[in-house]
Amino acid sequence: MKRICADLHLRPNSKDPEHVSQIISKASRLGYRLIALTFPSNLAEEEIRRLVDVSKEAKIDLASRVDLEPRTPRELIHGLRKFRRRFEIIAVVCESKNVARQAAKDRRVDLLNFPSLDFRSRFFDKAEAELASNGLASLEIDMKPLLTLEGPARIRLLSNLRREVAIAKKSHVPIVISSGVSDRVLMRKPKELSALASLFDLNEASAIEAISKNPVAIVKRNRDKLSSRFVAPGIRIVRRGNDC
C-alpha cells in the first residue's frame, strides 16, 4: 500500500482564496495526500467547506486546524472547550511553561508546538515528554526556521531540536514534522523534509513516520471522534433502529 504523506501545518493567507488554492495545488504536486491548513478560529463553516471542495479537486485530503496561543492554562482550557469539536486538529503554541504542561497532559490537544528559538523558552523537557506520553499530544517540529535561519541561530535551533527529539524518542512521544510555511517557495517534498530531519539526528525511518504515519493517525483518530457514531474510545454506534 502506498504511504500517505501529510503536512499538517500550512499557513496560507486565508483572506486570499487564490493563494490558498495555489498552496493546495502545490502540496498535491509535491506528493502530499493529506494537508492541514491553519484557519483563524472565527472562520466560517462555509469557507472551510469551500476549501475542502477545492482540495478535493486537487486530489488531496484537507483537515481543519486551529493554533491556540494561550497565555495561561485557564485560557487554554477555555479554548479547547470552545474549539475541540469545530476543528480536526488542535495545536497549542507553548510560550510559557505552565501552558506547555497543561497542553501536554490534556487529551484534547493534538500537537505541541514550541516556536521560540531561545533555549530557555523551549519547554519540551523530560517532564513535559512524560506528561505528553501519558496523553495524546505529539511534538510538532516546523521546518520553516531551518530553511530561513542562517548561522548561529540555525546552529542553536539544530542543537535544541536534537535534544528535544532525543527526549521525545526516549519517552515514546510521537513526532510530527510539518513545514509551517505560508510561502509556496518554502514548500518541500516529503522526502526532502525527511532529509532535513537528518540534521537533528532523526533517522530516516523515524522521519518518514513523522511525515506519514503519525500525522495520519492524528487526523484519523480525530475524525473518528468527531463523527456522530463515536461514543467513547473503543465504543461507537454500529447501527441505529428498533431491532438493535
Added chain:
Amino acid sequence: MKSVRRRYLALEIDSDELFDSKELMDVVWGAVLKLYGEYGASRAGLTLIDYDMEKRFAVIRTVHTTVDMVRTALTSITKIGNKPVAIHVLRVSGTIRSLYKKVNK
C-alpha cells in the same frame, strides 16, 4: 582500487526567474559548505552534468555515499542571489541513461 559508485540527481529549479549554470552550482556548493563544511563538500564530488535553463532542469553527479547529504543541502536552498527559489530532486539514478528514462516516464 575500489571504483567510485556515482549517483546522478535530476533537479527541478522551482522559480519564476532564470539562472545560469554558474549561479546554480555556486548556490549548491554554498549550501553543502554551509551545512557540512569543507570536509563534507570535498567528499561529495559534485559536478554539473546537464542544465537546461529554459526548462529549469538540471542533472548533477555525486558519490553514492553523499546522496542524502546533497539532498539535504539542496532542500536548504531558498534563494539564488536575492531571488526566491526551491530546488526539488526529481529522481536519483546510478546511470545517466536510466535517469533520463525515469524522468521522461
